Amino acid sequence: MDELTIGSHIRDRSPSLDTIPLDILFDIFQLLPIQSVLALRQTSKSFDAITRLRSLWVLLLRTLVQEQNIPIPYFDEKSPESLSASELERFTCRALALRINWTNPNPNPKREIRFQVGAAVKDPDVFFLEFLPGRGNRWLVSVTSEAFRKCIVQCWDLTALQPVCIAKLTYTNGGGNNSVIINNDPSSPAIMAIQSKPAVTETVTIDFEEKDPESAFVPLSAIDGRREIHLLSGSTLVTKNPTLDGKVSIWDISDQPYEKIQLMSPSLLQEYDCSAMHLCDDYLIIFFIWTVELYSTIPRPTNIATPGVPISYPLAQYSFQYQIIDNVNMSKQVSWHAARLHRPSPINIVIRARTTYLGGEHTLHHFVLDPNPSYVPGMETSLYNLPYLVQPTLVQTIYSPVWSEPRSAVALGHDTVLLLDNHDPDEDHGMEYRDLQHQQLAGRILTTTGGSPTSQHGSHRSMAFSAQAGNYWNGAAMDEESGRIVVSGVEGTITLFEYI
Template sequence: MAIPALPTDIILVIFKYISVKDLMKLRQTCKEFLEITQLRSVWHELLQSEVLQRNIPIPRLAGRDLETLTSKQLESCLADALRLRRNWIAPSPAPVRSSTFKTVNDPQSQVVAVVFLPGRGHRWLMSLTLTTADGHRTYTLQCWDLANSSACIARRALTVFRGFRINTDAVHAGIVALRSSIGIEIVEIDFLATDPDAAFVTLQVLEDVPESLLVFSTSTLLTKFDDTRRLHIRTTEHPEFSVELQNPSYIVQKECLDAIVCEKYAVVARTATLEFYSLSSFRTGTGARVIEPIAVHTWQWRLDSVSLAYQPSWDATPHGLEPPINILVRYASLFPWPVNALHHYVLPCDESYVARETIGANNRPYLTEPVVIRTFASPIRLFARWDMVLGAYGTALWIDSHTEDYFDHAVEGQRLAGTLFTVVEPGVEVVPLNDQGVSAAASMVYQVREDDGWIRIAVDEGEGKIAVGTSAAEITILEYI
């Protein structure tokens, strides 16, 4: 084949309009094209356009900066990202590897929480196991090294326990807040410890905080009084100073189900309302010890469960705007089981928001009313177990009882299903929920089982992993790359 007549820079421009698959074929046609397709700029550009701008995670990056990677490494990153995405969003994603391990060897035990640790290479999983014997409860908090045969590297047993929260900031990976008999403990995982029972190292104890935990973000704690449902926010630097987040519309505060807390604001989802709080006075330590919401949305019906997560965006803050928030909702019913549908809402950003000014009633990052995007059929049998979670890259994952397509009309059975929430552009019209009905079905079914053994799920989209905790004190790890 003759040497290309066009200059290299022109050929590189043409390459922008060629698919990765065609580019791989093109590099096999001649030596010159082979050399051009080995240029670092080619793969850097492709990674931006085919992966980052499409909000696709890059697995196996392990914290490396893309700017430090070679052309070959960038090519490998692109291949891994696209291969994982193709499998992840397939109608029936096929796990490349699957492993199951016991958390404790006790027939009276069950896994009641699983969550992946952010940062540190995405290789660690936290679990909480409940053991009931002779009317007594014991909780076992553990950390597992998934890259080392799921070995337990940290373990702590607690007889008095009211929850734990992992620091959501990846910079503070391995920092955990837990509520024990002595108060709220801030502990660090010693990943190099040889004894798992000594690997949880206490950094700080908040002895005068009798509340349970809701959110742990950077150094900020959102806590709740279990009897009154009152919410307090404080920092680990100054735990003695706390501020109550209070909705004045209710004498007795409604239950908080989930929340997002950052430096400037807090978004709180209660059973009756979605509330937005400015934390400006809290951060400066000025003003009253009670903060009222600057915006409140009242749900159409009482919530049974809700999960909040920022909407993924390659350019998350254009013009200083905050990223929209995905909201996954299951409403409650008058009966002792939830409604058989899941709803995807988005809380849109307010384009009039000015980031350099103080957040207030007239300068809010978000609009007041969330937008209904889709409603998914997700039936739950009476008293059946179920769970749901939102991932950092838009994956909604849930356990339900929708197994008719697999087991006919069996009285037991579970489905692990999900869908991928796409980025919603500003200006989406608000659609009343009662005009919408069920508009969608799960686009991915990861697994099904013939009994109701699944209890809790966790998702790590960045590495293509799902963790499922069971009523038999087992955890199954599904890996999709």
């Protein structure tokens, strides 16, 4: 039954709730809980027909989910125009159900599974966990250090009843924690970059149809030389020279890898580590230990011909005043309105800092890098057309007694910060680290600079996903879109929590 038929049927009836025009009914439905919309389906044939209209679910998906910046489970960037009414209904209901559970003070896991990285691995330390973006929200990548001598990269199928390793690669542990980077573009053939040998950076893909896990990783290209790898986005690889000159290089790996441009800071602060990066269009934002810098990634000709790779200097720079920064996570907020207008989205920055090298108070500082209102999309990024206001805005400070050093002790996602929170449950304020008796997998919904939640469903600011006695978790990762969290244990275990 189409909308015209329904409207005619309603107008022919005597005055009742069923006679309300469709446009007014749609306005009412947007204000109702989704359960009430579905309950109306049981009241009459007219409402049953109306609540199955494709146009209604296009509206509800947009207003209740997309405009509220709520992740859509397994949506995989599908176009609403390509979906049927039942598909739109399913995506809308799943997104709202996950959001309600996810933002509950004590989210209820629908599934919890613990698995080992390998029975034959000696002294395992899972120091890296990350979900592969896209691809049906199906795959998890872990990197395990075995007795500090070699590393084992594994790709896990999480849709199996018990997660299965479908790809496995072993390499010499010479690259430290920056030895594996996942491509943030799911459409790229290069799935990850690996510092697989002391002086070789490889890009590899995964043959998901290969039956032998030992043969499933397929090399694509290689770059000679020792370097830290920091970001892989599509065909762009960003690396840093580990020596004190600290040059950051941008590589094109689409065909034969070549160095496209070098980034250098006149302040010479690049001798320190890169903590986080964000690449978009023709600019790159880099967080070093104490500075955040914005660079153009387009090589520009100069009046003086110089040999070698083109060099780019920062267009803008801001320095932080914290004495010791242990960890930085940076993630672009998902903004339906910004994407619709082709404008930059705000960027969340979470800094874990402490007061002294021997310990001191640990705090998480949440900053937001706000888009520059004067930025003109489509125009080249330059000193006069910056996409962001490079001085971040401090939104909130969260006390957190996180002591573990791995970079995955704090994870930043869609609009949630996840952390391994070590504390004594009998203490309300502070603790001695030697007395740690309890470990909590905690989360917090991040707010915008105005202090309002990024979603109307995020009324609870803090969540406790799980807890355990002792201090055996050493890393965490999350995929808000699929409602999954994983934590790694010091004994080589991975625990998967699913919330939908």
